[in-house]
Structure formats: C-alpha cells, structure tokens
Amino acid sequence: MCVFRDLEIFRIGYYELKAASIIIENTGGHLKKIFLGSPYELDEYVRNFDDDSLIFIRKVYEKCLSIEYLSLIFPPSKEHFNEFEKLLKICQNLKSLLLAIHINDDVLPEEELLIENEEILKILIRSSPTNLKEIRFICDVEFSLETLEEFLEKWKGRPALSILTSNYIYREKNYKKLINKYKNNGVIKDFICDYFEKVVNMDFKI
Incomplete structure (x- = not known):
C-alpha cells in the first residue's frame, strides 16, 4: 500500500470520496489543503x-489536524451534521471551507431543505474555529433571508467573513441590502456570487 507521509496538498473529484479517504488514511498528518472538485455541478446519483x-x-x-483549506460534500442528515460539527471542533487551523450539500436519492421539498440548511449555519456559529475566515457554498446550499441575517448577527465579534456562492438568489434586492448592511458594520469582508466554476476553484482568491 502506498504511503504519502509528506503530502500537503490533495485534489480529487467529488465522485472519488472512497479513494480520497484511503489516501488520507495513509498520509503523515501534514495535509493542509484538500480540494474536492469537478468542472461540473454534481447532479447525478453517486453510488454509496x-x-x-x-x-x-x-x-x-x-x-x-493541520488542515487549513478544505472542501466537503455530504447529504443533509443528522449523522453527517454531527460529524461535520466534530470536524470543526477538532480542526482548529481551518481557514477556508467549501461546503456542498448533495441529496443523492430524493428531492427534498424547498421548505425542508431550508430547515436543513439552517442547521448548517447553527453549527458554524457554535463550533467554527477562530481561524475560519472564508466559506464557500455550492450545490443545494441556500438560506432564507431571515436565517442568513440571524447567522450574520451572531457572527459579530469574530474575524470578518468572506462568503462565496454560486446561487444567484443572493443577487436579489433584499439579499443585497442585507449583505451591504453587514459589510458596512464589518461582519462581512466580501460576499461574492459568481459562476460555479469560479467558486469551486480554491485557487481563486478574493
């Protein structure tokens, strides 16, 4: 079996999570950047x-434990949320997080999906490491205006946050007004709504 003791940067596709886990298992604990990605949005059934x-x-x-830049993709289940929160508590060096929610089998009603996504923001408020300054949201991650405002209000007192998303709902008038409000009071550093390809490209810097 191959051992990657000095590996610090790791790139692999969304469809290769099993292989990614095997490689991570055989690293020397020096990984600082894990990039999951694809030039296309993940919209197909993925086995297991x-x-x-x-x-x-x-x-x-x-x-x-040294991870600084991380991409994650998982379904909106309680078990996954629990493990995600545990990761945030343990990986204290995390600076940038790309988060994708993918529903493999069924299509959740919009109201139910918004409730699940609200839990993501609650977890981020409770357990984000102090170094976390950038979050990227893709796929089925969307927040209601009220949920986003509650999150930003509770983020006050932390380092200013940069948010990137490929969801164009955030270009609507009400969202832009809210975003500008929290830019002006220093909670948001940048809020970028752009093409999927740019948001998933972790080499793209604000």
Whole structure:
C-alpha cells in the first residue's frame, strides 16, 4: 500500500470520496489543503455517497489536524451534521471551507431543505474555529433571508467573513441590502456570487 507521509496538498473529484479517504488514511498528518472538485455541478446519483461522505469527514478530523483549506460534500442528515460539527471542533487551523450539500436519492421539498440548511449555519456559529475566515457554498446550499441575517448577527465579534456562492438568489434586492448592511458594520469582508466554476476553484482568491 502506498504511503504519502509528506503530502500537503490533495485534489480529487467529488465522485472519488472512497479513494480520497484511503489516501488520507495513509498520509503523515501534514495535509493542509484538500480540494474536492469537478468542472461540473454534481447532479447525478453517486453510488454509496452517504456512507463514503461520512467516512471522508471522519478521516479528515482523525488524520488532518493541520488542515487549513478544505472542501466537503455530504447529504443533509443528522449523522453527517454531527460529524461535520466534530470536524470543526477538532480542526482548529481551518481557514477556508467549501461546503456542498448533495441529496443523492430524493428531492427534498424547498421548505425542508431550508430547515436543513439552517442547521448548517447553527453549527458554524457554535463550533467554527477562530481561524475560519472564508466559506464557500455550492450545490443545494441556500438560506432564507431571515436565517442568513440571524447567522450574520451572531457572527459579530469574530474575524470578518468572506462568503462565496454560486446561487444567484443572493443577487436579489433584499439579499443585497442585507449583505451591504453587514459589510458596512464589518461582519462581512466580501460576499461574492459568481459562476460555479469560479467558486469551486480554491485557487481563486478574493
């Protein structure tokens, strides 16, 4: 079996979570950047996605205590949320997080999906490391105006946050007004709504 003791930067596709977990298991604990990605949005059924994404999260917080830049993708289940929160508490060097929610089998009603996404923001408020200054949201991650405002209000007192998203709902008038409000009071550093390809490109810097 190959061992990657000096590996610091790791790139692999969304569809290869099982392989990614095996590689992470055999690193020397020096990984600082893990980039999951694809030039296309993830919109297909992925075999064993729920189990593989859960194992991937666990491998990150078990083997990657030095991680600074991280991409995660998982379904909106309680078990995944619990593991995600554990990762945030353990990986204290995390600076930038790309988060994708992917529903593999069924399509959730919009109201239910918004409730699940609200839980993501609650977890980020409760457990984000102090170094976290950039969050990127893609796929099925969308927040109501009220939920986003509550999150930003509770983020006050932390380092200013940069948010990138590929969801164009945030270009609507009410969202732009809210975003500008929290830019003006120093909670938001930047809020960028752009093409999917640019948001998932972790080499793209604000």
